[in-house]
Amino acid sequence: MARRLRAVDPGFIVAAPVRLVFARNISASPEQVFRALAEDVPGWTEWFAAVTLARATGGGSGREIRLRGGTRFVETVLVAKAPEVYAYRIDSTNAPGARALAEEWRLTPRGTGTRVRWTLAADGTAPFRFFLTLARAGLGRAFRDAVTSLDGYVSRR
Template identity: 80%
Template sequence: MARRLRPVDLGFVGAAPVRLVFTREVSASPEQVFHALAEDVPGWPRWFSAVTSARATDGGAGREIRLRGGTRFEETVLAAKAPEVYAYRVDATNAPGARALVEEWRLAPRDTGTGTLVQWTFAADGTAPFRFVLGLARAGLGRAFRDAMTSLDRRVAVR
């Protein structure tokens, strides 16, 4: 890994200089979504096309993630409270300019009684160019999130 990031806690999600928040409703239950996020880490590439490789480390306390284009992350799981929240901090990455990064997934039952409202928060800090690029990347990250949720929902519905 090229660089170690600042070790932040879950409070960083609300205080980060850059916060990208995306939401999507899916028909899968919160339990099914949580399982895919937190318990089937190696399954991420099957529904999140940006992820090429994912594996749990340290008995599930960490993760190693590889993305298309070669970006890599070593992560620590900060919260895994089924079926409501799953969050992790990036400890090391080869992404230039990143200083701190936390991703939080919040899951809530839909008001209709079936399905889940999924909220993904991408909280980051970094150099000015890094923050600028993240702002430009908002639309692409949003599209990747929507596509991933659609794919996950289809995948879970097959079970």
């Protein structure tokens, strides 16, 4: 059953009790990466293996995301500043123990490519926060694999 989470603003991304930050350099330009993140929401299923459904809602002001294993998110876009930042908060989820969640994708030019930095900001029950710290390595692998796949995805488009 989906539960409503606390609404947060972009400041939560730097102030959250749990922050997991991952970064990787890829060859695609920031503009290409931003388009794939913010404008081609259904395309997430092509490059992010954990995502089984991704669709824009509210004319692009929100998203609905489903992951393998059944986790669901309803999200609101907080920042869509091309080609630098794409951030959203999770408004509701069926993930147990979550109280507030937001994610930020920060894109920085690196030579002819992009440094992609993903921040997962979270608050929740003590077991939820502990689970996230235990899941850090797995989330890092998922990020690395997804961004590598994203690089190939945008080069084919």
